[in-house]
Every structure is written in structure tokens, then in C-alpha cells.
Amino acid sequence: MDTNAVIYQDLERILVKREDIAKAVKELGQKLTEKFRGEDAPVFVCILKGASVFFTDLIREIDLPLTTDFMVVSSYGSSTKSTGVVKIVKDLDKPVEGKHVVIVEDIVDSGMTLHYLKKVFANREAASVSIVTLLDKPARRRVDLTVDYSCFNIPDAFVVGYGLDYDEKYRNLPDIGVLHPRIYSAEEK
Numbered sequence: 001m002d003t004n005a006v007i008y009q010d011l012e013r014i015l016v017k018r019e020d021i022a023k024a025v026k027e028l029g030q031k032l033t034e035k036f037r038g039e040d041a042p043v044f045v046c047i048l049k050g051a052s053v054f055f056t057d058l059i060r061e062i063d064l065p066l067t068t069d070f071m072v073v074s075s076y077g078s079s080t081k082s083t084g085v086v087k088i089v090k091d092l093d094k095p096v097e098g099k100h101v102v103i104v105e106d107i108v109d110s111g112m113t114l115h116y117l118k119k120v121f122a123n124r125e126a127a128s129v130s131i132v133t134l135l136d137k138p139a140r141r142r143v144d145l146t147v148d149y150s151c152f153n154i155p156d157a158f159v160v161g162y163g164l165d166y167d168e169k170y171r172n173l174p175d176i177g178v179l180h181p182r183i184y185s186a187e188e189k
């Protein structure tokens with residue numbers, strides 16, 4: 001779809017264009033291919049649902065015999081503010097003991113979700129845990145977290161598109177944009 005499609009009208013502005021996303025994903029795929037070349041097949045863990053679009057594009061840029069698994073953690077629900085509470089709603093299908101785990105997330109905000117997940121995988125005795133994110137909002141960090149690979153640093157604004165939602169909508173936008181505040185201010189009054 002192009003940017004005059006109807007759902008684009010709920011955006012204040014486009015922040016990251018699809019062609020820039022594609023370029024960054026390709027470069028990241030090459031870096032990860034180099035990093036894990038010669039190692040046992042890493043497990044790429046997709047944090048659903050937000051990372052789903054990024055994840056499916058990213059793994060197709062990685063020239064390795066990797067495996068995939070999926071996890072659902074509690075997120076924002078219909079609000080744009082984090083609760084700070086992290087809960088595993090759906091766990092992985094397979095154990096990660098002795099494996100290189102690459103967590104693939106859509107966006108790092110406070111950092112609490114990934115801080116928690118990193119501990120979870122360390123406790124499960126993964127051989128290593130790497131963090132990959134499409135977007136990072138460093139200004140919002142509330143915990144000390146090392147992000148191994150990030151495609152774009154973005155300002156403190158609520159964004160949607162390319163898998164990221166507001167109230168389960170806008171995941172299908174090919175670009176990433178700042179949601180117009182009129183969309184959520186009406187609901188949060």
C-alpha cells in the first residue's frame with residue numbers, strides 16, 4: 001500500500017520509511033550471519049506480536065541454519081503507557097539450554113521487558129543471549145540494558161506500523177509513523 005492509503009491518515013508523520021527499514025534489516029542480517037558463522041545453529045526468538053513483521057524479514061536475510069521460536073509477553077494493551085509489569089503469556093516450545101539465543105524485539109522503551117527476558121534465558125542456561133531490536137528509545141530507559149543490535153534510535157513518541165500496534169491496529173502499515181495523539185487522547189480521557 002502507498003502512503004495515501006486511508007490508515008495513514010491516523011499518523012502525525014512518517015518516522016522511518018519502508019526503504020530505510022529494508023536497508024537496515026538487510027545490513028543487520030549480514031552482521032548476524034557473520035557473528036554466528038561456524039557456531040551451532042542459534043535460536044531466533046520472536047517477541048510477539050510486535051516483532052512479527054521485523055522477524056520474518058530479518059530471518060530471510062540471515063545465511064545460517066538457524067531455528068525459530070515464539071514468545072508472547074505482556075505489553076501495553078490498549079494504552080500507550082507501560083505498566084512496568086512483565087509476564088510470559090506464551091512460552092517457547094523448546095528448551096534453550098546450551099543454545100545461542102537471539103531475542104528479536106520491535107522496540108526497546110523502558111528496557112524492562114528485555115531486562116527480564118535476558119535474566120529468564122540466562123537462568124535457563126542459554127550459551128549466550130543477544131538482543132536485537134528494530135527501534136530504540138534510549139531517552140526512556142529505566143533499567144541498565146545492553147542492546148546488542150538496534151536498527152534505529154527514535155525520539156520519545158508513540159509509534160505504530162511494521163508490526164507495532166495501537167489497540168491491535170496499524171501493524172499492517174509498511175512504514176513506521178508517529179500516531180496522531182487525537183487517536184489515543186480521545187480513548188484515554
Ligand code: 5GP
Pocket residue numbers: 050075076082105106107108109110111112113114157158159160164165166
Ligand atoms: P519496555 O519494556 O522496553 O518498556 O517496552 C517494550 C514494549 O513496549 C515493546 O515491545 C512494545 O510492545 C511496547 N512499546 C514501547 N514503546 C512503544 C511505541 O512507541 N509504540 C508501540 N506500538 N509499542 C511500544
